[in-house]
Structure formats: structure tokens, C-alpha cells
Amino acid sequence: MPSKVARMLPLLLLAACAAEQGPEADLGVADTPPATITLRIGDERDFSGVLLTFLAAANDSRCPSDVQCVWAGDASVELGAGPAVGLGPHQQLVLHTNSEPRSVEAMGLRVTLLELRPTPSQGSPIPQQEYEVDLRVVGLNWRGS
Secondary structure, three states: OOOHHHHHHHHHHHHHHHHHHOHHHHHOOOOOOOEEEEEEOOOEEEEOOEEEEEEEEEOOOOOOOOOOOOOOOOOEEEEEEEEOOOOOOOEEEEEEOOOOOOEEEEOOEEEEEEEEEOOOEOOEOOOHHHOEEEEEEEEOOOOOO
């Protein structure tokens, strides 16, 4: 009669293999091909089971289009990343227009901020609902052309 350890060994090996892959392996996003997307505040996009959401634009100190500035200024873009279905960990991602980080890795994806619109005008604050962001999203293991 085999010992308890010998009977449990296949289950232990299976559990160890599953634990090494991490949550993004289960979601299948690591091989996501590159995509350029545009999101408005509140918009969501599903990438192989990972939902990216444009939550807010904040701290917009970018140089207004009708002013000559010494410094370009900066704005931050807040994104949410989490499983599209079911419960699981959610992450808040913060990217910047003119400082670091402009790109982050989360849940098997690399997300890069390309542009935040509209450009500010002097004396005209931008309502949140008018912001839109261009992002490049690619799986961390993407090897395609």
C-alpha cells in the first residue's frame, strides 16, 4: 500500500505548477497582441479577461495651448485593471503625460500612455467627462510581429 506522501505527490506537483503561473496565466493575457485604444472617462475595454477602465484624469498642469510655457507640465491618468468576470484582485494604475511612469505592467499587460486630450486652454478648466486617453496595450509575452 503506497504511503500518504506517495498518493499526495501528484496533487502537490499539480498545485505547484498552477501557483507558479500567476493570475495572468489563467486570464490568457500574456500573449495579447499590441493594440492602440482610445477611452473616455468611464469606458472599459476587455483584453482576454482583463478589464481596463479609464477612471479619471488628475493634476492637469499641462501647458495651455494658447500660452508659451517654459515647462510642458504634466497630468496623471488613473486606470483600473481587474478580471472582467468574477472576483479577483483589482489594481489602480497611474500614468503620466510628461513624467514617469508613462508605462506600467499589470496583470500580464504593459499599458503605455500615448496621449491625453483635450489640451488645456488658459482659464478654461476641462470637465472630467471631456477627457479621453490613447493607450497602447500589449501582453508581456507577445512575440509577434
